[in-house]
Amino acid sequence: MTTSVSAASAPSTAHSRGENRLGRIAFYIVCTALAALFLFPIVWTAISSVKPPPEASAVPPTFLPSRLDLGNFVKLNEYGRGVWNYVGNSAGTAVMTVIGATLLSTLAGYGFSRFQFRGKGLLFVMILMTLMIPFQSILIPLFLILTGLKLQNTLFGLALVYITFQLPFGVFIMRNSFDAVPREIEEAALLDGCSSLSMLYRVMLNIVRPGIITVGIYAFLNSWNEFLAALIFMTKETSFTLPILLTSVRSGYYGSIDWGALQAGLIVTIAPCILIFLLLQRYYISGLTGGATKG
Amino acid sequence: MSTVNLQISERRAQRAGGSIGRRSAGLFFVLPAVSFTVVFFILPLIFTVYMSLHDWPLLGDHKFIGLDNYSALLSDRQFWNSLWFTTRYTLLITPVIFILAFVLALLVSLPLPGVGIYRTVYFLPVVIGLGSSSLLWVWLLHDRVGVINAILTGLGVMDRPIIWLADSSYAMTAIIMSVVWKTVGFTMILLMTGMQAIPAELYEAAKVDGANYWARLRYIMMPLLRRTFALALILSVIGSYLGFDQFFIMTAGGPQNSTISVVYWIYKNSFTNFKLGYGASLSIVLLVILVILSVIQLRLLRDETSY
Numbered sequence: 001m002t003t004s005v006s007a008a009s010a011p012s013t014a015h016s017r018g019e020n021r022l023g024r025i026a027f028y029i030v031c032t033a034l035a036a037l038f039l040f041p042i043v044w045t046a047i048s049s050v051k052p053p054p055e056a057s058a059v060p061p062t063f064l065p066s067r068l069d070l071g072n073f074v075k076l077n078e079y080g081r082g083v084w085n086y087v088g089n090s091a092g093t094a095v096m097t098v099i100g101a102t103l104l105s106t107l108a109g110y111g112f113s114r115f116q117f118r119g120k121g122l123l124f125v126m127i128l129m130t131l132m133i134p135f136q137s138i139l140i141p142l143f144l145i146l147t148g149l150k151l152q153n154t155l156f157g158l159a160l161v162y163i164t165f166q167l168p169f170g171v172f173i174m175r176n177s178f179d180a181v182p183r184e185i186e187e188a189a190l191l192d193g194c195s196s197l198s199m200l201y202r203v204m205l206n207i208v209r210p211g212i213i214t215v216g217i218y219a220f221l222n223s224w225n226e227f228l229a230a231l232i233f234m235t236k237e238t239s240f241t242l243p244i245l246l247t248s249v250r251s252g253y254y255g256s257i258d259w260g261a262l263q264a265g266l267i268v269t270i271a272p273c274i275l276i277f278l279l280l281q282r283y284y285i286s287g288l289t290g291g292a293t294k295g
Numbered sequence: 296m297s298t299v300n301l302q303i304s305e306r307r308a309q310r311a312g313g314s315i316g317r318r319s320a321g322l323f324f325v326l327p328a329v330s331f332t333v334v335f336f337i338l339p340l341i342f343t344v345y346m347s348l349h350d351w352p353l354l355g356d357h358k359f360i361g362l363d364n365y366s367a368l369l370s371d372r373q374f375w376n377s378l379w380f381t382t383r384y385t386l387l388i389t390p391v392i393f394i395l396a397f398v399l400a401l402l403v404s405l406p407l408p409g410v411g412i413y414r415t416v417y418f419l420p421v422v423i424g425l426g427s428s429s430l431l432w433v434w435l436l437h438d439r440v441g442v443i444n445a446i447l448t449g450l451g452v453m454d455r456p457i458i459w460l461a462d463s464s465y466a467m468t469a470i471i472m473s474v475v476w477k478t479v480g481f482t483m484i485l486l487m488t489g490m491q492a493i494p495a496e497l498y499e500a501a502k503v504d505g506a507n508y509w510a511r512l513r514y515i516m517m518p519l520l521r522r523t524f525a526l527a528l529i530l531s532v533i534g535s536y537l538g539f540d541q542f543f544i545m546t547a548g549g550p551q552n553s554t555i556s557v558v559y560w561i562y563k564n565s566f567t568n569f570k571l572g573y574g575a576s577l578s579i580v581l582l583v584i585l586v587i588l589s590v591i592q593l594r595l596l597r598d599e600t601s602y
Contacts, residue, residue, distance in 0.1 A: 138336065
């Protein structure tokens with residue numbers, strides 16, 4: 001699905017040419033002002049993160065850096081085991097979540113779309129129903145389960161939970177993707193003697209790739225950004241993910257907060273999300289509107 | 296409902312005779328996802344109910360106490376304060392998000408060059424984590440190093456910096472400001488999608504009949520957007536009711552425990568005080584409240600679709 005706007009998708013205001021032109025100017029002024037407001041917090045963090053450390057914590061704040069300086073990033077690296085440890089934790093969890101969520105969603109989407117079996121409707125509804133139940137309400141037993149499996153403070157344990165949270169959305173999107181594939185393609189492959197698994201692998205996967213990318217982006221962003229479950233399950237400082245590391249940077253060592261390190265940490269945490277969104281925007285929005293119009 | 300349709304079509308297909316091999320293959324494909332959902336969602340959900348009937352410390356034995364947790368909850372002042380605080384927060388933030396998102400959606404639906412860039416920019420904060428954005432705003436709002444106080448005092452709006460997050464009269468405003476910035480783009484896109492789904496002919500016809508812009512907005516777009524509003528409203532209300540990150544990070548529940556949301560109170564009981572059974576009973580109550588809220592909203596917005 002594309003997000004392009006057709007010419008008459010909203011009640012248009014234009015009456016005469018003169019009014020039209022004034023309206024346009026007003027539109028661009030208002031929209032640009034709003035855009036500046038929306039961008040300001042992110043841009044301000046980026047600018048401040050490359051100020052020399054004393055300027056990053058200046059009272060009152062200074063505007064532009066006097067010179068470019070990576071001192072804040074160096075100081076960020078002094079927290080705990082160094083920032084790469086935490087980038088690694090977040091990235092490792094996110095990669096496992098992306099792989100697990102796309103794999104499980106694709107298999108299940110294929111199964112629900114193309115096969116008949118006992119209890120199919122019930123199982124599909126069961127997976128989707130978890131969307132209506134906030135994961136916040138089952139964190140206590142999840143905590144006990146992970147502790148029982150000795151998976152507390154492991155990236156793998158956290159990823160298992162994240163994969164599960166991702167399934168209702170993923171299975172829904174993938175079932176729709178497979179539903180949209182014409183039956184003829186499969187029948188031709190069946191005649192050629194493909195088994196179900198090799199058909200999925202050789203024929204279908206290419207066609208449903210946009211759906212897989214959509215599921216992957218959501219899995220990545222949700223895993224990378226998730227806060228509460230990571231806060232509960234990752235209690236050892238070495239296994240913190242980036243958002244949890246940031247809260248400990250914010251509490252500061254010896255009671256004083258290093259604002260420069262916090263700005264640098266925010267940039268490290270935010271930048272991958274923005275980059276991925278800008279690169280794969282189309283897939284991200286299609287996940288949103290696909291869910292919105294059909295859900 | 297779609298469940299029924301699914302089951303009917305399934306039965307029909309079985310009668311038509313899908314081969315046995317293909318049947319077990321289907322189960323094989325969905326089994327991994329189903330197992331994950333059972334182990335990490337359905338069982339924990341049942342277990343939450345079970346735990347809520349127990350006195351369950353983190354270490355040591357748990358014992359069955361029937362509905363004692365639930366009766367304790369009724370006389371738990373902080374629970375009621377949290378419930379009221381979360382409700383107030385939801386009632387305040389929802390209209391702000393909706394009015395702003397609606398205006399933004401109208402703007403980014405206009406067929407003008409460059410409008411896609413604005414759409415992307417307004418949506419950008421949505422992809423940042425709520426935890427990160429809350430920390431970002433802690434810094435922006437800080438009384439000494441924060442830029443917001445610097446700008447407001449520089450412009451002469453205020454004489455001296457406000458300590459936003461430590462002052463109960465400003466904390467709510469500050470949190471709402473930061474969460475609106477982070478989430479309004481989401482509602483904007485939902486509303487925009489709904490607006491695009493309205494056939495252009497309807498507007499054209501109304502125009503021919505002499506309806507002006509506002510009349511077309513009020514009598515064509517608004518009624519046809521009802522389903523989209525319902526979906527956006529439910530998602531927004533549920534999101535606000537489950538709020539945790541913003542309160543934990545921005546105010547730590549203060550000042551004087553005035554910004555402890557329900558999820559925050561569950562977290563405190565379970566993972567600070569280690570009263571897991573009590574936390575579980577709070578979770579069940581929250582779950583029931585959310586389901587009721589969703590049903591009410593669906594009803595309210597569905598019953599008037601007589602257009």
